[in-house]
Amino acid sequence: MTAIALRGVTVALGGRTVVEGVDAAVASGEWLALIGPNGAGKTTLLRAIAGLVPFEGEIELDGRSVRLLGRGELARLLALVPQEPSTPPWMTVAEYVLLGRTPHLGILAAEGRRDREAAAEALARLDLVGYEGRRLATLSGGEKQRAVVARALAQEARIVLLDEPTASLDIGHGQQALELLDALRLESGLTLVAAMHDLTLAAQYADRMLLLDGGRLVAEGRPEDVLTAERIAARYEAAVEVVQVGGSVAVVPRRGARASASDAADAGV
């Protein structure tokens, strides 16, 4: 079943076309990685799917056009974890995770028992039991990231969009975060769409990849098919080797053979 369908999605921001004519489908329960160099349009595409920027074309979630979904309805179907979420320092972890219940509450309502249970379950699954009363200001980067994911889980949406979920995490915490997301996906049948810069991690966790460049979809498929040294050289202007490591491909940067002639000149090669 198709969780997300994109047809000819075009987004213009401030008169500049940032995403152009993207067609893609994400199957229910799938992990899709959005990759591409800085400015490729990954974040903008995620924001369009989340209904936060106007777009042309069609975006459907579970077969329903996002244009016809109300704000609350959309937020019950889909949760967005931004790259730099705001974490008000005075807020406690419990309060923060409970904010995820907003789309399930009337505008004037307070959280009920059902909401507290959903938040408690999200906290338990992110190993944050005992953190309920801690202020966000006192959390480490990794703990904060878990609180943000817990808030998204408390939203009880079947689709979770993640913008650079490992950007602020070290290699260990990044790995743990992705393992956790994968486990949550398998347990609850979540559909994950994650914009990712680390191509090796993306290859290890994603079922499929979309490679964006200049707002256009330039490659699509399984990680081992999308990630070739030539393509990465062309799109990222990076010199890399793609190697097989434990059943997955890894992208390893290489020195001394810059892809771009001007860079090579700068480097004095």
Added chain:
Amino acid sequence: MGAVAAGSAAAVRARGLSPLVAAGACVFLLAALAIGVVVGPVELGLGGVLESAAARLRLPGATTPLSPTEEAILWEIRVPRVVLAALVGAMLALAGATYQGVFRNPLADPYLLGVAAGAGLGATLAIAYLPDGLRGQRALPAAAFVGGLVAVLLTYAVGRSARRERDAATLVLAGVTVAAFFTAWQTFVQQQNAETLQQVYAWILGNIPSTGWGDVLLVLPYVAVAAAVVLALRRVVDVLTLGDEEAASLGVHVGRVRLALVVAATLGTAAAVAVTGLIGFVGIIVPHAIRLLTGVGYRALLPLSMLVGAGFLVLADVAARSLLAPAEIPLGVVTAFLGAPFFAIVLRSTRVGP
């Protein structure tokens, strides 16, 4: 999993109004009201006041120990003045806390969008140009109220005409622009009518009038509506602190909610300002002091701000009318003069950020 969830759900609570803090705020307000009613040129005594109140409520066996003159002083002058100070203090503190949340700006105060400048211009025009007969009791507040609302409407219009995303920062900039324009206009009118300078100046520094229940009834409906709207939406204010985009991705209609909150806070502020002039500092100091002392989020901060703001302004008014009695010190001077040192102590003695 179910057992785990059920077991720990009790720990997953947003800090609402903790009974202890709420009780403390209520005690503070009641004490302030008592002081406000008892202190004055005519000593009434708390016991006498309570007995008189019991008699008014027709409690069995209660008779007032006060003379008819004292009764009149108590019920026609002092109580309405204290109630008015409480209403205005509650409104200004609530509006300040609301603006701080809605605009995610700790320095926001109720006058952020130009209410003060507009009301100031309206009052100045009324004082300078209306004939003495018309100027009386009702024309000045009406002119100030209309001026305040016109300024905020203009702020919204300017903010909307900026064809960028209608974010909170644009609106704040528009407010600064409109306030500058209205203030310049007001200064010009003032300079042209130098003989009214003192009257305008006295209005700008604020005072609680001793004019009986009329002003209370004028302000009450606005404060009631503003408080009802803001308190009903207080959970959403916490969501708004995540920023427009995250609040929207949680299903909140950010534009609509912000408009409802700003309209409520602005109407209440304009009504308060119209009757009492510009009383500064309450809207900033009260919410921040509560935040620093308790660390709570907006859902608790908003009701607490009303209670503490009410008590604070009642006490400030007591100081304003009794420190140099029979002369009155402008209330805006007192709020800052007492408020600033108090706030400095709070800042020094706490480590919790706003």
